[in-house]
Amino acid sequence: MKALHNILDSIRPHFEEGGKLSKLWVVYDSLETFAFTPGHTNKNGVHVRDGVDLKRTMFLVILALVPALLFGTWNQGHQYLLSIGDISLADPWNHMIWDKLLIGAWKVLPLVVVSYGVGLGIEFLFAGMRNHSINEGFLVSGMLIPLIMPIDVPLWMVAVAVAFAVIIAKEVFGGTGMNILNVALTARAFLFFAYPKQLSGEIWIHEVATSKADGLLVDGYTGATALGHLASTVGKPMMDADVTTVMGMFQPGGMFSFSNAFLGLIPGSIGETSALAILIGAALLIWTGIGSWKVMSSFLAGGLVMAFLFNLMGMNAYMTLPPIHQVVMGGFMFGMVFMATDPVSASQTERGKWIYGFLGGFLSIMIRVFNPAYPEGVMMAILFMNVMAPLIDHYVIQGNVSKREKRATLAAELRATA
Amino acid sequence: MSRTIRIRKGANIRLKGRPSSSIVDAPKAAVYAVQPPDFTGVIPKLRVKEGDAVKAGSPLFFSKDNPSVLFTSPTSGVVKSVVRGEKRKILAVLIEANQRGEAESFATLDPKTADRTAILGAMLNSGLFAFVQQRPFAIAADPADHPRSIHISGFNSAPLAPEMSVVLEGRMADFQTGIYALGHLAGMQGVHIGVRSGDRLFADIKGAELTQFEGPHPTGNVGVQIHHAAPLNKGETLWTMHAEDVANLGVLLSQGSYQPTRVVGAGGSEHPKPQHMRTLVGSALSTLVAGHSDTENTRYISGDPLTGTDAGAAGYLGSLHHQVCLLPEGNQPKFLLTDGWLSPGLNKFSLSRSYPTWLMPKSKEFTMDTNSNGEERAFVVTGQYEPVFPFDIYPVQLIKSIMANDIDGMEKLGIYEVAPEDFALCEYACTSKIAVQKVVRDGLDMLKKELG
Numbered sequence: 094m095k096a097l098h099n100i101l102d103s104i105r106p107h108f109e110e111g112g113k114l115s116k117l118w119v120v121y122d123s124l125e126t127f128a129f130t131p132g133h134t135n136k137n138g139v140h141v142r143d144g145v146d147l148k149r150t151m152f153l154v155i156l157a158l159v160p161a162l163l164f165g166t167w168n169q170g171h172q173y174l175l176s177i178g179d180i181s182l183a184d185p186w187n188h189m190i191w192d193k194l195l196i197g198a199w200k201v202l203p204l205v206v207v208s209y210g211v212g213l214g215i216e217f218l219f220a221g222m223r224n225h226s227i228n229e230g231f232l233v234s235g236m237l238i239p240l241i242m243p244i245d246v247p248l249w250m251v252a253v254a255v256a257f258a259v260i261i262a263k264e265v266f267g268g269t270g271m272n273i274l275n276v277a278l279t280a281r282a283f284l285f286f287a288y289p290k291q292l293s294g295e296i297w298i299h300e301v302a303t304s305k306a307d308g309l310l311v312d313g314y315t316g317a318t319a320l321g322h323l324a325s326t327v328g329k330p331m332m333d334a335d336v337t338t339v340m341g342m343f344q345p346g347g348m349f350s351f352s353n354a355f356l357g358l359i360p361g362s363i364g365e366t367s368a369l370a371i372l373i374g375a376a377l378l379i380w381t382g383i384g385s386w387k388v389m390s391s392f393l394a395g396g397l398v399m400a401f402l403f404n405l406m407g408m409n410a411y412m413t414l415p416p417i418h419q420v421v422m423g424g425f426m427f428g429m430v431f432m433a434t435d436p437v438s439a440s441q442t443e444r445g446k447w448i449y450g451f452l453g454g455f456l457s458i459m460i461r462v463f464n465p466a467y468p469e470g471v472m473m474a475i476l477f478m479n480v481m482a483p484l485i486d487h488y489v490i491q492g493n494v495s496k497r498e499k500r501a502t503l504a505a506e507l508r509a510t511a
Numbered sequence: 512m513s514r515t516i517r518i519r520k521g522a523n524i525r526l527k528g529r530p531s532s533s534i535v536d537a538p539k540a541a542v543y544a545v546q547p548p549d550f551t552g553v554i555p556k557l558r559v560k561e562g563d564a565v566k567a568g569s570p571l572f573f574s575k576d577n578p579s580v581l582f583t584s585p586t587s588g589v590v591k592s593v594v595r596g597e598k599r600k601i602l603a604v605l606i607e608a609n610q611r612g613e614a615e616s617f618a619t620l621d622p623k624t625a626d627r628t629a630i631l632g633a634m635l636n637s638g639l640f641a642f643v644q645q646r647p648f649a650i651a652a653d654p655a656d657h658p659r660s661i662h663i664s665g666f667n668s669a670p671l672a673p674e675m676s677v678v679l680e681g682r683m684a685d686f687q688t689g690i691y692a693l694g695h696l697a698g699m700q701g702v703h704i705g706v707r708s709g710d711r712l713f714a715d716i717k718g719a720e721l722t723q724f725e726g727p728h729p730t731g732n733v734g735v736q737i738h739h740a741a742p743l744n745k746g747e748t749l750w751t752m753h754a755e756d757v758a759n760l761g762v763l764l765s766q767g768s769y770q771p772t773r774v775v776g777a778g779g780s781e782h783p784k785p786q787h788m789r790t791l792v793g794s795a796l797s798t799l800v801a802g803h804s805d806t807e808n809t810r811y812i813s814g815d816p817l818t819g820t821d822a823g824a825a826g827y828l829g830s831l832h833h834q835v836c837l838l839p840e841g842n843q844p845k846f847l848l849t850d851g852w853l854s855p856g857l858n859k860f861s862l863s864r865s866y867p868t869w870l871m872p873k874s875k876e877f878t879m880d881t882n883s884n885g886e887e888r889a890f891v892v893t894g895q896y897e898p899v900f901p902f903d904i905y906p907v908q909l910i911k912s913i914m915a916n917d918i919d920g921m922e923k924l925g926i927y928e929v930a931p932e933d934f935a936l937c938e939y940a941c942t943s944k945i946a947v948q949k950v951v952r953d954g955l956d957m958l959k960k961e962l963g
Contacts, residue, residue, distance in 0.1 A: 098844055126886060129844035130851040134881040138931075138948040139938045140816045140838060141524065141670075144859030144866050146885020148852040150892060150942055153865055228888060270889030270943075382864040385894060436893040441907060443897055490905055494923045497903075501744035511699060 230269030240364025395454025518726030552650030583638030668731030673776030685761030841882025
């Protein structure tokens with residue numbers, strides 16, 4: 094690898110101050126440090142340092158996303174074939190895995206490319222302006238964004254959303270490590286509020302509108318997600334025929350049965366459907382210590398508790414769904430494992446993480462059920478908790494501060510009496 | 512007997528090249544150095560010039576703020592030169608030793624009957640007071656202070672550290688004398704020794720309160736022991752001293768001469784013969800490396816690998832240091848797949864579990880070079896400092912308040928109790944490669960200046 098490094102060294106002067114390409118220094122620097130950890134040595138302070146760096150940390154998060162990405166890609170093809178009746182619910186495995194992957198990849202890959210292209214482009218621009226080196230943060234955000242998009246979202250919308258999120262949620266605050274809101278969720282929220290029309294309805298299954306126009310769509314298919322169906326039951330009596338039809342889909346054997354929802358064989362955002370794939374990622378994050386198990390477990394607990402309380406209330410059909418079924422639907426799992434755990438926007442104190450996670454999960458289910466206008470409560474809940482996290486930390490730290498003050502006062506009194 | 516405090520937070524950095532428990536006399540150095548930057552917070556004023564003859568215990572310079580605090584020569588000889596850096600800052604006073612062992616003679620004192628003034632006077636005149644540090648601020652102590660208590664750590668936990676039982680071998684009587692003397696200097700709360708749980712080394716010591724500690728590094732740091740045994744509050748001052756210097760104090764009082772002995776742990780993966788070596792403060796490092804010669808690719812560290820200074824092959828043993836470590840320099844770029852960030856990393860020690868080495872047996876030791884293993888970044892990963900920081904203090908928040916120059920914040924968050932060395936493991940573990948110890952030092956300096 095000496096040869097490669099020599100090549101990099103030989104072209105280096107062009108990019109340095111005064112060179113022809115000095116404006117592209119950031120690009121050169123990021124590529125060089127990508128390939129070679131620089132020979133920087135520790136000067137003052139510690140002489141040896143841990144082997145881990147931000148590149149490896151971010152890479153491991155991306156690795157944890159791979160199961161959800163692969164499954165999601167496959168599932169989009171699967172949902173498409175289901176919607177046009179090429180396969181049936183009764184026999185869902187009857188098709189080549191490659192067909193489904195190809196159909197999915199046809200839509201997913203462009204999303205990934207647009208997300209990374211736009212996001213990294215802006216990052217390079219800002220890094221160049223600020224004379225910083227590129228931070229690795231967007232490598233994860235850029236993968237998260239396509240995974241929380243509906244399959245048929247127009248690419249230009251994704252581009253606009255990424256640009257908005259990177260600039261407004263991150264760069265104006267000072268870049269990676271300084272943001273208050275989770276970048277990927279900001280992109281999603283932007284789309285949700287800026288293009289509500291385009292983002293509701295028939296974009297959850299590939300080409301559902303075209304299929305319908307061509308008369309290919311299987312009866313009963315609306316292209317709505319599980320949460321969309323459930324939201325439609327709110328406000329209607331529990332014995333209403335529509336409601337019982339919808340709730341029937343959540344029974345064993347139905348389209349949104351627990352096993353289908355857990356495995357992820359349901360329509361939804363690309364990466365969010367399979368609780369199983371997400372939990373594999375979670376295992377990697379917890380195993381390597383990169384994702385906070387405290388946030389994940391308290392988030393899950395919060396969601397289960399809220400869903401259980403709804404069970405007790407039982408005021409409408411939505412509330413009667415078992416807690417364990419609630420948490421495997423929609424973006425709950427994905428938000429819990431990959432969004433709530435974002436260390437920059439989450440609580441930073443260990444005690445705060447418990448509170449932050451619990452409230453996040455609690456609010457996710459609450460918003461989902463109480464406000465059918467926002468079927469995806471997870472996004473709102475996590476963004477809200479992002480804003481509240483500094484406040485939680487403040488009170489946690491204040492507890493520590495006042496403990497110390499009390500100790501000092503006591504000691505001063507003792508000194509005075511002695 | 513004494514109470515036992517169990518500390519769970521922390522980590523042992525498993526470096527290769529731990530000194531064996533054997534001990535040898537190091538060859539006598541030709542040149543010794545006393546380096547003012549070793550004594551944090553001291554502005555030196557010279558008392559000697561080039562060519563002056565000195566004996567062991569002759570003053571070389573004194574502290575501008577406390578002229579009574581003298582810094583003395585470790586041996587007899589001639590002042591070879593005064594090394595200066597930028598703005599003529601004095602970096603070192605070099606002594607060419609004559610190997611005749613001449614020493615200034617000081618009055619002997621019986622620490623049981625002598626009073627505070629006499630003991631303090633003896634320490635100041637001989638130069639031994641220079642080895643007393645204070646908290647808050649982790650700087651050289653001020654003899655005018657009346658410290659609430661004096662704390663001594665009875666064991667080392669730093670990587671490659673010398674064994675205290677070897678360091679104090681045959682010196683327990685001197686140590687006892689030193690403890691009696693310190694008893695006159697300490698205030699209401701007396702003298703404290705932090706002992707490793709189960710260690711009988713200090714069992715017979717009188718005149719000090721023993722507390723047993725159990726746990727990984729940094730449990731041996733005196734700051735950690737203070738925090739758990741008798742925490743420092745705002746408005747209080749305490750002193751700390753290394754156990755070996757307490758024994759040297761005993762020698763001073765009983766024999767009337769200044770003998771700044773050091774038993775150093777000489778180790779590191781590049782050290783040809785890791786072992787304990789008996790020498791004097793300020794010796795040339797070349798006498799402690801058993802003939803190691805690849806000076807280009809090796810880092811010579813005076814002190815431990817987490818807090819020491821890069822002394823260079825031509826450097827000297829720092830006055831407050833008890834270790835010499837030779838580590839490979841990591842100045843070569845690392846290709847991502849073979850030994851960079853994407854490598855399997857079977858030889859990379861990490862506290863983060865992002866390399867598989869955490870699954871290996873706890874007895875496995877690693878060769879670590881001085882590469883920073885990544886570039887500096889903004890704070891991203893959280894929950895990394897807390898597991899290696901055994902204080903009831905929020906480390907990240909404290910660091911951030913220092914970075915933001917928030918004096919009020921640092922006070923509230925407990926900066927009075929800490930020294931940079933207490934953050935060494937945080938710096939080691941930091942994914943973002945932030946120079947945590949330097950930040951803490953800056954914070955302490957800032958606070959000191961603010962309070963006047």
